[in-house]
Amino acid sequence: MASVEMRNIVKKYGDGYPAVNDVSLDIADGEFMILVGPSGCGKSTLLRMVVGLEDITSGDMIIGGKRVNDLAPRERNLAMVFQNYALYPHLTVFENIAFPLRLQKVPDDEVRRRVNEAAEVLELKEHLERKPANLSGGQRQRVAMGRAIVRDAEVFLFDEPLSNLDAKLRGQMRTEIARLQRRLGITTIYVTHDQTEAMTLGDRVCVLRKGVVQQVASPRELYEQP
Numbered sequence: 001m002a003s004v005e006m007r008n009i010v011k012k013y014g015d016g017y018p019a020v021n022d023v024s025l026d027i028a029d030g031e032f033m034i035l036v037g038p039s040g041c042g043k044s045t046l047l048r049m050v051v052g053l054e055d056i057t058s059g060d061m062i063i064g065g066k067r068v069n070d071l072a073p074r075e076r077n078l079a080m081v082f083q084n085y086a087l088y089p090h091l092t093v094f095e096n097i098a099f100p101l102r103l104q105k106v107p108d109d110e111v112r113r114r115v116n117e118a119a120e121v122l123e124l125k126e127h128l129e130r131k132p133a134n135l136s137g138g139q140r141q142r143v144a145m146g147r148a149i150v151r152d153a154e155v156f157l158f159d160e161p162l163s164n165l166d167a168k169l170r171g172q173m174r175t176e177i178a179r180l181q182r183r184l185g186i187t188t189i190y191v192t193h194d195q196t197e198a199m200t201l202g203d204r205v206c207v208l209r210k211g212v213v214q215q216v217a218s219p220r221e222l223y224e225q226p
């Protein structure tokens with residue numbers, strides 16, 4: 001687990017108005033932070049700067065007390081969970097979860113141990129030999145999270161993970177994510193424009209507008225506002 005501290009983060013694309021304009025935000029160890037705001041307010045840009053997929057124009061990005069501005073994505077201990085889950089259709093659940101460990105050439109017996117541990121937490125043990133096509137949407141989401149857990153990621157990042165799903169599945173997934181995050185307690189940054197997700201999932205909600213933090217508050221505080 002790790003805290004995420006953003007100090008006066010600015011991102012300019014070319015000469016235009018900054019996409020992210022002096023954002024400072026502290027996310028505590030184990031906290032679930034929601035980023036909301038209208039399209040174009042800078043949510044994805046901010047997330048990509050946390051992951052290291054986008055250069056920071058100025059400011060400091062500090063993860064687990066360490067400045068990471070100049071670290072490549074693979075040098076940061078983060079896991080991004082994508083909208084479409086990005087599972088490999090031809091691989092079993094086991095191999096999908098094991099994938100990052102295979103890339104790191106982790107020995108077979110350790111891969112087995114760590115994948116089984118992740119599958120235990122995620123209640124996927126009976127499904128390890130199945131292919132993604134034979135899983136429910138909820139199970140697929142858990143496989144995607146398994147791949148994140150297996151490499152001991154310190155921070156989870158979600159970019160609108162549910163926006164392609166129908167309303168029923170979206171409701172189920174919301175419950176799944178809430179349950180898992182409570183259980184794992186991993187620091188999470190979650191981008192959404194869905195009001196319900198923002199109000200039910202987050203410990204706190206950060207409202208962005210035109211690249212600026214407008215407000216950071218608990219869902220309850222936001223709800224009780226006039």
Ligand code: ADP
Nearest residue numbers: 013038039040041042043044045048054159160
């Ligand atoms: P979202 O609002 O869901 O983040 P966008 O449509 O804004 O999606 O962006 C989709 C992709 O296009 C992103 O990778 C983003 O970096 C890129 N993009 C967005 N706006 C511009 C732009 N003005 N010039 C170049 N690329 C852009």
Ligand code: ADP
Nearest residue numbers: 013019020037038039040041042043044045046
């Ligand atoms: P959001 O995720 O909140 O929709 P983005 O971070 O995608 O917002 O975009 C913030 C602003 O930066 C927008 O004005 C968008 O057009 C611009 N932008 C995003 N990506 C790029 C890019 N690769 N090149 C130029 N402008 C971009």
